[in-house]
Amino acid sequence: MKPSPLDYVRATSVDHAIELLASDNDARLLAGGQSLMPVLNLRLGAPELVVDIGRIDELRSLEFADGDVPATRGVLRIGAAMTQTEVATHPDVNGRWPMLVAAIAQIGHPQIRNRGTVCGSLAHNDPQAELPAVAVALGATMIARSVRGERSLSADDMFHGAFTTALEADEMITAVEFPEPSPEQGWSFREFSRQPGDFATAGVAAVVRRNAGSIESRLVVFGLGGGPTRATLIEEALLNAAGPDLESSVIEQWAATLDPVDDAHTSARSKIRHAQRLLVEAVAEAWERM
Ligand SMILES: Cc1cc2nc3c(=O)[nH]c(=O)nc-3n(C[C@H](O)[C@H](O)[C@H](O)COP(=O)(O)OP(=O)(O)OC[C@H]3O[C@@H](n4cnc5c(N)ncnc54)[C@H](O)[C@@H]3O)c2cc1C
Structure with missing residues (x-):
């Protein structure tokens, strides 16, 4: 399919782009087009004006x-x-x-x-x-x-x-x-996708660091349906931990807070299992790098 009729303007500066955005309630920015073009071509969106910001030098x-x-x-x-x-x-x-x-x-x-x-x-x-x-x-x-x-x-x-x-x-x-990550900070990024290049079925971005005798962490889960979500229950469990091993009851308690939906390829239950495994692996890897 092709997009609905629309006006296209290549903005020449940031000021130009934001003026165009303000001038039309139904304007959308175009950067790399890798998400917007499919949206337009499938007519999942039909803005009146597309403002291209991809060639603004600044x-x-x-x-x-x-x-x-x-x-x-x-x-x-x-x-x-x-x-x-x-x-x-x-x-x-x-x-x-x-x-x-x-x-x-x-x-x-x-x-x-x-x-x-x-x-x-x-x-x-x-x-x-x-x-x-x-x-x-x-x-x-x-x-x-x-x-x-x-x-x-x-x-x-x-x-x-x-x-x-x-x-x-x-x-x-x-x-x-x-x-910039601090030198004493450990990190891990893990995801599962059905084949290379596919969007993630589930993924985890983890950062851990020692601070005044306790372990501070930011453990972020994605792919389960909402936006990126911090695993705060696990972050709290790590605060006074002596090592990366997490108690299974805490992991199960955290998993019960997740609410993914089934899709054409993966059941909600499977997504939760992937997220649990990736989280455990990510915490262990980040800890090792700390
Ligand atoms: C086959 C395929 C596979 C892909 N796989 C993945 C994947 O595995 N993981 C992944 O994360 N992404 C994936 N993508 C999406 C890709 O990463 C996109 O590049 C990205 O999501 C959007 O960046 P873009 O510059 O292309 O934005 P665009 O498509 O140009 O814009 C996307 C949206 O963001 C808005 N926008 C863009 N720039 C700005 C800005 N500066 N300020 C405000 N709004 C803005 C636009 O108005 C639009 O609504 C895939 C895309 C395709 C086509």
């Missing part, structure tokens, strides 16, 4: 802001026109944000990653997408602009249910900032 940036005092970690700032491949193949990203690189490697196929943007994936918030979960695990911040001004959105506040975020209809993400 959004094609990858910046490393190093902390200005020794104890402060650096920040990776990814502009909204940077593709997933451009981010993952940058040598400094590879060395300092390994979870981001590991997660991008799991997204679809190279052709998808060569076009799809990091910020587009965050804005889209597909429940099976890797990057919203990584953003929550690493404590990322989204920078959103509209004609009303600019604001920062923490990943904890950004992602609501499936395909739903805290962004207003007239806002665009101009960049996302990932704080």
Whole structure:
């Protein structure tokens, strides 16, 4: 199928893009098009205006802001026109944000990653997408602009249910900032998909670190139907843990809070079993890397 009739404008600057967004209640941004084009072609959406932000020079940036005092970690700032491949193949990203690189490697196929943007994936918030979960695990911040001004959105506040975020209809993400993981932090990224390149059936992004005698963690589960979700029961159980082994009663208690639905390929029960296994594996791996 082909999209419904629409107007297409290639924005020349961020100001131009947000003015166009504000001018039409039914406008949508186009970044890499890897999610929006299927939506248009299948007529799951029919915006009047599509605003292409893929060639705005000021959004094609990858910046490393190093902390200005020794104890402060650096920040990776990814502009909204940077593709997933451009981010993952940058040598400094590879060395300092390994979870981001590991997660991008799991997204679809190279052709998808060569076009799809990091910020587009965050804005889209597909429940099976890797990057919203990584953003929550690493404590990322989204920078959103509209004609009303600019604001920062923490990943904890950004992602609501499936395909739903805290962004207003007239806002665009101009960049996302990932704080640099601290050296004493362990991480793991694990997912199960039916075959390489498929969206995840279930996945876990895990970060653990020792702090003043206790274990702080951010354990984020995705693929089960809602947005990325922290496994807070397990995070609490880890606080005073001496090792990564989790009691099965705690895992079962946490699993009872999950509420996936059956789909054409996988039953809800199977999804829960995958999530339980991946969580146990991810905690063990992150602990080992701590
Ligand atoms: C065959 C196939 C397999 C795929 N497999 C995976 C997978 O395994 N994992 C995965 O995570 N993704 C997968 N994807 C999706 C892919 O990662 C997309 O690139 C990504 O979800 C969206 O990025 P984009 O730049 O293409 O955004 P677009 O498709 O251009 O836009 C997506 C949505 O986000 C909005 N948007 C885009 N940029 C911004 C912005 N800066 N500010 C505000 N709103 C914005 C758009 O208006 C639109 O609603 C797959 C896609 C295909 C076609």
